[in-house]
Amino acid sequence: MEEKRECREDTLPLPPEVEKSLCRCGGIAGLVERLPEDETLARASALHRALADPLRLKVLAMLAVQPLCVCVIKAVLGIADSKLSYHLGVLRKAGLIAGEAQGNWIVYRLTDDGAAWAARPGMSHDDRSDTVDAERSRPAAGRRSRTSAE
Amino acid sequence: MEEKRECREDTLPLPPEVEKSLCRCGGIAGLVERLPEDETLARASALHRALADPLRLKVLAMLAVQPLCVCVIKAVLGIADSKLSYHLGVLRKAGLIAGEAQGNWIVYRLTDDGAAWAARPGMSHDDRSDTVDAERSRPAAGRRSRTSAE
């Protein structure tokens, strides 16, 4: 039952730079230990999925200004009832917003989680738009495929 | 050319609570002015879309430990080459990681953006898993549909 951590990944040839640092962190086994649990990853990715749509981000931005009933949100976005309802449902199920009935209306507001995300950088009203794009994305800067270009 | 901002949204009956605060912020027009531009929303949602997958978050977590070649990432995740390549492509196009050729290998590392996101709460290794869930999501707490339940 020796648990002394082996340094070399004997079964896998590696680039020297990677092998050295991987060695210092306990090899592949050591690396794996440092990763979040699968459930943590699942929850985080689900959250991002809820935020992965411009309409939904716009709804969050609106609710960051003040609580609103569905009819106002609809008036601003100019989309069909059922479509809006779908997107509100996505945000609600993700725990980012909550709705409360008021007479014949439903007033939605941000939850604490929702408020935290609505305040995130890249979302504020007066945000840089630098457009560094292009030059981004390419397999490995000078290797593989002439067929590049997006 | 009067630009005095009207308070009442005459065309749209609203719940009193909403109407009052909407009034204070310049009505629907005032609300719209406070929203991020569409391009900002598009960029932010694209970013979240890249983060909206557990495998990809795991890759970010791995690269947060140290730069790695594709073969090590593959060994940890245990998925097919082409599948991994696809996900690396998504992260690369989102500007979260970058790859550099080293001999026959490609070593990927986090970009500054990638490092910022990998460090985000909800992603750290020893993170709470509280599971408040259930009780979340429901149209409006006591209105509409008996057909509830997810």
Next chain:
DNA sequence: ACATTAGTTCAAAATAATTTGAATTAGAGG
């Protein structure tokens, strides 16, 4: 009771993202 308004739900259709496996490229080494 009836009609209206505000929102949700459902199922089908349209789109988009992901997975799979085969083909391909490029570097290393014999």
Next chain:
DNA sequence: CCTCTAATTCAAATTATTTTGAACTAATGT
């Protein structure tokens, strides 16, 4: 030159998300 390995690309198949329009529910007012 040939082969091996590392990794990417492509196209087809699968799966997930989004959109649409019609049907529905609940509250409000008459």
